[in-house]
Amino acid sequence: xxxxxxxxIKTLGDEEDFTEKHTPYRxxxxxxxxxxxxxxxxxxxxxQSIESSIITGKLSNDGIMQYKYxxxxxxxxxxxxxxxxxxxxxxxxxxSDRVIMSVDTMKTKADILNFTAGQIIRLTDMVRExxxxxxxxxxxxxxxxxxxxxxxxxxxxxxxxxxxxxSPDYLSQVFKEEMGENLSSYITRKKLEKAKNLLxxxxxxxxxxxxxxxxxxxxxxxxxxxxxxMTPTEYFKMVK
Numbered sequence: 001x002x003x004x005x006x007x008x009i010k011t012l013g014d015e016e017d018f019t020e021k022h023t024p025y026r027x028x029x030x031x032x033x034x035x036x037x038x039x040x041x042x043x044x045x046x047x048q049s050i051e052s053s054i055i056t057g058k059l060s061n062d063g064i065m066q067y068k069y070x071x072x073x074x075x076x077x078x079x080x081x082x083x084x085x086x087x088x089x090x091x092x093x094x095x096s097d098r099v100i101m102s103v104d105t106m107k108t109k110a111d112i113l114n115f116t117a118g119q120i121i122r123l124t125d126m127v128r129e130x131x132x133x134x135x136x137x138x139x140x141x142x143x144x145x146x147x148x149x150x151x152x153x154x155x156x157x158x159x160x161x162x163x164x165x166x167s168p169d170y171l172s173q174v175f176k177e178e179m180g181e182n183l184s185s186y187i188t189r190k191k192l193e194k195a196k197n198l199l200x201x202x203x204x205x206x207x208x209x210x211x212x213x214x215x216x217x218x219x220x221x222x223x224x225x226x227x228x229x230m231t232p233t234e235y236f237k238m239v240k
Contacts, residue, residue: 026200026239028077033197035078036085038128040121047117064109071103071116078120085127095123139164139171140178147187151194154213155187192227195220200239205232 034043059069079096083089099119106112136144143160160183161168175183191212198208206217214220224232 026202029197029200029239032077032081035120035124035127036081038085038124038126038131040124040128043121043124064107064112067109067112068103068106071112072100074116075099075103075119078123082123082127085131087123087127087130091126091130092123095119095126136178137174139166139174143171143175143183147190151191152211152213154215157183157187188223189227192224195224195232196228196235199232199236205236208232 031043031046034040034046056070058066060066075096079092082095083092099116103112103116106115142164146160146163147155157168157172161171164171172183175181175186179186181189191214195208195212198211199205203211205221209217209220212220214223221231224230224235228235230238
């Protein structure tokens with residue numbers, strides 16, 4: 001089955017009585033987060049779970065150009081998420097340019113949709129391959145694995161160093177050298193990324209704070225605002 005068969009697209013304004021709104025932002029976040037994670041299986045599940053058509057604004061009076069503009073915006077966003085997921089910038093941008101140039105030559109909506117969907121899957125796989133190629137010390141791999149699997153717990157540098165059997169100072173040094181980021185900052189960032197996903201799934205700020213093991217709601221709100229320049233409540237309202 002063609003990937004494009006999983007998706008149908010409606011354009012606001014195509015019908016006089018068409019009163020639906022754009023596809024919710026939270027749905028886009030879930031979709032593109034799969035690219036960032038390099039998770040093809042989850043991406044396919046998101047495509048298959050779409051209960052209604054993707055709804056987009058009217059970008060052109062020409063039907064083919066409408067699909068081309070949509071393809072360009074989709075690839076551009078996916079590329080940014082891929083870079084956030086660890087894909088090399090030059091590789092990501094070269095991929096984006098190549099896909100957009102190919103879309104520009106296409107003549108049918110079906111070709112554009114199928115090609116774009118297939119390339120987003122390919123980009124997701126590139127992120128996965130990139131993650132697998134990154135060589136990390138056993139200490140760093142153990143930390144990352146533990147953090148990903150224990151988001152709901154209070155995670156500290158001291159606790160991770162005990163898990164690895166080395167001193168906190170040495171673990172922090174190794175992590176910073178290999179990841180280019182302080183271990184404590186990495187822990188906070190990963191929790192906040194998870195918090196955004198939970199908020200987009202209609203979890204309240206209080207629920208997210210509890211689910212992710214923040215010491216207090218005020219600590220969670222302060223960290224979220226510092227990182228994203230808005231409060232969790234403001235973000236929740238934006239994606240609702």
